[in-house]
Amino acid sequence: MEERDVELITALVIKAMEGSKEKESYAVPIGVSARHVHLTGEHVEILFGKGYELTRKKELMGGQFASNEQVTIVGYKLRAMENVRILGPVRKKSQVEISATDAIKLGIKAPVRDSGDIENSAPITIVGPKGAIYLKEGCIIAKRHIHMAPSDARAAGVKNGEVVSVKAENVRGTTFNHVTIRVDESYTLEMHIDTDEANAAGIITGDTALIYKS
Template structure:
């Protein structure tokens, strides 16, 4: 091999090494940043308060059932089956549906949400309540004494929820799900009330968003269909949570 040929070979090897290094470097740049808690928004400080871009879920009328009521409505030994997973991990819309019996009318095919709970409860919008001729309180869950008695009909049986703090019908209070980590970062606790700014064609601020905290929850505001329609928001859109700093 001539001296010139050796030089050429060395220089082409050098070029290949350079290209390989460059390709590896660019591939490394393309790797996504390590995910801390997938899709969780990051609070930003604005004029002395914190703002958090928050996904909004619109809750359509639904029912939660205790295991005993699942068996009465759908048959002995029956358990709920998954229709589709909800945004919150471990929660799902079930295949099972029931008829909700009001004073003036019934609503058929009301979706059951899983998993089962200690108490059964029916969450309707104000529009639903008016349609079926019932006056319902705004509440957080079926343990609220203001919840109203209501009857559910399934393919295999009927149950009447007694109300009075032992499961019943109500209109869900607007709320936000937060993990304990996110609550700590925001400096809020269970039961606090916050504001949510809504942009778009119907810009609005919703007050009194109830904070609910549980380890593992993803950040998500829940409104009902009346609230979503009133502010022009559909599931999956976002609002801005305003968190005052004391």
């Protein structure tokens, strides 16, 4: 085989490999999630008064909404953060989601968890206009994840619970590993990261990144 033929074959192989990589990636918009609280109906009444119901400020995916109501969260040695928004509707268990920087400011050791996985998580106090509640466990740093409708999952070639890597092709070129896929008919395609992750990667809500299978 002549040298010219070898060079041609090599070029074709490289091009095919690059094309394969492009097919294995999938663009996803990013949403930056600030600290927030989820509450049970009982806890809403303790914080805001008997019979009180959360009021809607902004509709979110999956039937959730950002409420008009806000609370104060209090950590170790009465370190507090005010004006933390509540997301509705009410849940079976109350939960507080913060960033790692928030945890340092509050003086607590919050673990990185999937939403809803609060067993043996950090304790925290929530204060409202009518009362306060103390959670022995319930404060976490939310694990980064991607919401998808089934059609998005099929197009991306992923399934519910799968773990992927996501790369932001911006000036900082950050790759996020250990990103969990969540699939549901009610979801809109969006990756959720917290404010620490967004600031470090130079990302704002509405930016896009590429999903790669781990």
